[in-house]
Structure formats: C-alpha cells, structure tokens
Amino acid sequence: xxxxxxxxxxxxxxxxxxxxxxxxxxxxxxxxxxxxxxxxxxxxxxxxxxxxxxxxxxxxxxxxxxxxxxxxxxxxxxxxxxxxxxxxxxxxxxxxxxxxxxxxxxxxxxxxxxxxxxxxxxxxxxxxxxxxxxxxxxxxxxxxxxxxxxxxxxxxxxxxxxxxxxxxxxxxxxxxxxxxxxxxxxxxxxxxxxxxxxxxxxxxxxxxxxxxxxxxxxxxxxxxxxxxxxxxxxxxxxxxxx
Numbered sequence: 001x002x003x004x005x006x007x008x009x010x011x012x013x014x015x016x017x018x019x020x021x022x023x024x025x026x027x028x029x030x031x032x033x034x035x036x037x038x039x040x041x042x043x044x045x046x047x048x049x050x051x052x053x054x055x056x057x058x059x060x061x062x063x064x065x066x067x068x069x070x071x072x073x074x075x076x077x078x079x080x081x082x083x084x085x086x087x088x089x090x091x092x093x094x095x096x097x098x099x100x101x102x103x104x105x106x107x108x109x110x111x112x113x114x115x116x117x118x119x120x121x122x123x124x125x126x127x128x129x130x131x132x133x134x135x136x137x138x139x140x141x142x143x144x145x146x147x148x149x150x151x152x153x154x155x156x157x158x159x160x161x162x163x164x165x166x167x168x169x170x171x172x173x174x175x176x177x178x179x180x181x182x183x184x185x186x187x188x189x190x191x192x193x194x195x196x197x198x199x200x201x202x203x204x205x206x207x208x209x210x211x212x213x214x215x216x217x218x219x220x221x222x223x224x225x226x227x228x229x230x231x232x233x234x235x236x237x238x239x240x241x242x
C-alpha cells in the first residue's frame with residue numbers, strides 16, 4: 001500500500017464541503033438556547049458570558065454529535081459531497097478525519113480560541129499546523145500536549161483574529177509539529193493494512209468497524225476536550241493584547 005501522509009489527508013480534507021467552521025456563526029447558533037445574548041460572542045470568549053457548566057455541556061454535545069455521525073452505518077453519512085476528492089484514501093478514513101477536524105475547530109472555539117481561518121476565510125498553514133497538533137493530542141502524543149500549551153499562550157496574545165497569521169515555521173516548536181505529522185502518517189499507513197490495526201485507527205481491511213470506530217473516536221475527542229479545557233485555564237492567565 002502506498003504510504004499515506006498526514007499532509008495528504010489534511011490537504012484533501014480542506015477541499016471537502018463544510019470543513020471550515022465559521023467561528024462567529026457557529027458560536028452564535030450553538031449558544032443561542034442557553035440565554036444571554038449570543039451576539040456578544042463575536043468579540044468575546046464563551047467563558048466571559050456563559051457558565052462553566054454550559055460550556056462543558058456544549059462541548060459534550062459536540063463530541064456526541066460527531067461520534068454518532070462517524071459511526072453511522074453508511075461510510076458517507078455526515079459528509080456532504082461524497083469522498084471523490086480523497087482519491088485513494090479510503091472513504092471510511094476520510095470520514096473519520098473529516099469529523100475530527102471539524103469537531104476540533106468547534107471545541108477550540110467553545111474554549112475561547114480565535115477564528116482559525118485567515119482573512120481569505122481559509123485554513124492556512126498556521127491553522128493546519130494547529131489542527132495537526134490537535135490530532136496529535138487525540139492520539140495521546142506528549143509532544144502535542146507541550147506544543148499546544150505554547151501555541152495557546154500565543155493565541156492569548158493575538159486573540160483579535162490574528163492567530164492564523166502566526167508564523168509557526170519561525171518558532172522552536174515547528175519541528176515538533178512536523179514530527180507529529182510524520183508520526184500520524186506512519187501510523188495510519190501501518191495500521192490500515194496490518195493485523196495491529198486496532199492500536200490507533202481500527203480497520204477491517206479497508207473498512208471501519210462501526211463499534212471499533214466508536215471506541216476509538218470518542219476517547220480521542222475526550223483527550224482533545226480535556227486538553228482544551230486545560231489550555232483555556234492557562235490562557236486566562238495571560239493578557240489578551242498585542
């Protein structure tokens with residue numbers, strides 16, 4: 001089997017409908033049922049308006065929603081437009097990572113991150129690297145946990161929608177991000193064809209087992225959720241200004 005790279009999956013995912021989450025629209029719609037004025041979220045973090053209980057409930061609902069969709073009977077369920085753009089990447093794999101990347105953006109916004117999109121409303125290089133770290137956290141990589149805490153500090157300093165312009169290639173953790181991407185690609189390739197497939201992303205041949213997907217996706221989502229909670233507290237200790 002041809003080696004699958006994380007960069008390849010990421011770039012394919014960025015061409016899929018619905019992959020880019022509009023921070024403001026998402027937060028306003030999501031928090032509307034919980035009182036207050038959700039329009040305030042345009043210039044504020046959810047924690048400044050809503051209680052910790054509400055924020056945790058919203059995060060839990062996001063995880064449950066994407067977990068349900070990713071374990072649906074049909075491999076194509078939950079992703080508009082089909083999987084043609086993923087080429088040789090198995091449709092089941094495409095669905096798994098599409099849902100994780102969308103969910104990761106939503107959780108980040110719930111926990112106070114600025115919009116990851118750039119001025120062209122695209123997920124540029126900096127955003128892709130942040131999402132790579134989010135994926136590494138899902139896999140339980142210690143290096144990813146360390147990297148995200150450094151990036152969270154920068155997010156606090158550049159909250160006013162400048163985060164996508166961060167030049168991560170000039171930071172000392174950039175090599176760590178590249179290593180995380182390499183690790184993910186190697187593991188996906190190995191586990192998609194070997195008997196040890198259940199170690200990270202469980203495949204049966206080229207097809208996900210719905211039950212195994214369930215017990216894989218949810219723990220990954222919970223690990224990311226826990227880390228974003230932690231970094232939200234970390235960021236609160238830093239001034240949010242240039």
